[in-house]
Amino acid sequence: xxxxxxxxxxxxxxxxxxxxxxxxxxxxxxxxxxxxxxxxxxxxxxxxxxxxxxxxxxxxxxxxxxxxxxxxxxxxxxxxxxxxxxxxxxxxxxxxxxxxxxxxxxxxxxxxxxxxxxxxxxxxxxxxxxxxxxxxxxxxxxxxxxxxxxxxxxxxxxxxxxxxxxxxxxxxxxxxxxxxxxxxxxxxxxxxxxxxxxxxxxxxxxxxxxxxxxxxxxxxxxxxxxxxxxxxxxxxxxxxxxxxxxxxxxxxxxxxxxxxxxxxxxxxxxxxxxxxxxxxxxxxxxxxxxxxxxxxxxxxxxxxxxxxxxxxxxxxxxxxxxxxxxxxxxxxxxxxxxxxxxxxxxxxxxxxxxxxxxxxxxxxxxxxxxxxx
Numbered sequence: 001x002x003x004x005x006x007x008x009x010x011x012x013x014x015x016x017x018x019x020x021x022x023x024x025x026x027x028x029x030x031x032x033x034x035x036x037x038x039x040x041x042x043x044x045x046x047x048x049x050x051x052x053x054x055x056x057x058x059x060x061x062x063x064x065x066x067x068x069x070x071x072x073x074x075x076x077x078x079x080x081x082x083x084x085x086x087x088x089x090x091x092x093x094x095x096x097x098x099x100x101x102x103x104x105x106x107x108x109x110x111x112x113x114x115x116x117x118x119x120x121x122x123x124x125x126x127x128x129x130x131x132x133x134x135x136x137x138x139x140x141x142x143x144x145x146x147x148x149x150x151x152x153x154x155x156x157x158x159x160x161x162x163x164x165x166x167x168x169x170x171x172x173x174x175x176x177x178x179x180x181x182x183x184x185x186x187x188x189x190x191x192x193x194x195x196x197x198x199x200x201x202x203x204x205x206x207x208x209x210x211x212x213x214x215x216x217x218x219x220x221x222x223x224x225x226x227x228x229x230x231x232x233x234x235x236x237x238x239x240x241x242x243x244x245x246x247x248x249x250x251x252x253x254x255x256x257x258x259x260x261x262x263x264x265x266x267x268x269x270x271x272x273x274x275x276x277x278x279x280x281x282x283x284x285x286x287x288x289x290x291x292x293x294x295x296x297x298x299x300x301x302x303x304x305x306x307x308x309x310x311x312x313x314x315x316x317x318x319x320x321x322x323x324x325x326x327x328x329x330x331x332x333x334x335x336x337x338x339x340x341x342x343x344x345x346x347x348x349x350x351x352x353x354x355x356x357x358x359x360x361x362x363x364x365x366x367x368x369x370x371x372x373x
Contacts (some may be wrong), residue, residue: 006038009151023143030144037148043111043134061100063239064093064204068101069246069280077198077250078108082157084187085110086271087200088176088279089165091207093243095133098202099163101245110161113183115169138168146182153186157195162187166271172213174360176279179272181264188258196250199271201278203361206241206333214357238336244280246317276364281311283320283330288358291340294348301327316365
């Protein structure tokens with residue numbers, strides 16, 4: 001039995017074209033492939049249960065203090081628009097933190113586009129039947145999948161808002177990655193005059209899986225989520241952080257032609273630029289960006305002061321005002337994390353790859369990049 005959204009997907013022009021052999025397949029094989037992907041994408045959000053899940057997730061959530069900024073943009077957007085939230089992607093905890101910031105403030109819950117690696121075992125059942133998460137195959141080029149996904153998202157947006165990560169996956173290097181066009185194209189295909197994209201930036205003092213991401217730097221293959229979860233539990237010992245979630249002004253998309261590559265690329269660049277400008281510059285980031293292999297506190301403080309001055313001139317979203325403040329607030333957590341050490345009055349690097357990971361988080365805001373130790 002097909003649900004209402006699946007029936008609407010099958011009636012869309014691009015799907016009908018595929019079923020009639022427009023992409024080289026037809027008949028039972030084409031139909032079976034579309035139906036299989038529809039079944040995979042189907043999701044249900046039972047939000048009262050989702051809100052209750054905050055309690056079993058409390059051991060993780062209590063370690064992260066949620067700090068929303070400019071939430072009025074989201075509050076105003078949902079009153080009159082269908083909303084697509086586009087955020088950078090730092091951590092698996094983003095899936096918990098960002099939707100809960102909306103929930104904390106009574107903003108209607110969006111569905112979430114998440115990597116398919118998160119849909120195995122009990123967690124997959126939770127995503128599929130409670131949180132309203134849509135499994136995304138990020139790197140596939142299968143036309144049957146891409147056509148089905150685009151049509152499914154377009155139909156979902158007739159009834160629901162959507163939260164997604166246009167970078168495609170977490171940043172393994174720390175830097176803000178280029179934006180992919182797939183889900184933006186799918187959102188535009190909804191052809192809603194009231195559709196807006198709300199840019200969102202999430203920044204942490206410390207990312208829970210920083211050591212895991214930094215040592216790999218470039219994602220070579222998709223590891224089992226159970227293994228990643230075990231590593232996250234290991235690094236959660238003693239972990240505490242703030243999570244700043246900053247919302248930007250809505251970007252209207254009614255005038256963007258989904259069939260125009262130049263229009264879509266212009267929109268994606270605008271979304272990335274807005275996310276980058278919203279990103280909160282925190283003490284750990286400027287400490288890491290200014291750090292040398294070995295440096296005195298006085299020299300480090302001076303380097304951070306110059307860095308903050310440059311960031312201020314570029315109107316960055318600063319969460320630190322001076323080198324002294326940065327060192328006072330960042331040195332201890334970075335030492336506890338085993339990233340730097342203070343010996344005989346000098347800071348020294350212990351985990352260079354992790355320190356560079358934090359330094360790169362603000363490279364998109366600097367004129368001269370790649371300067372970190």
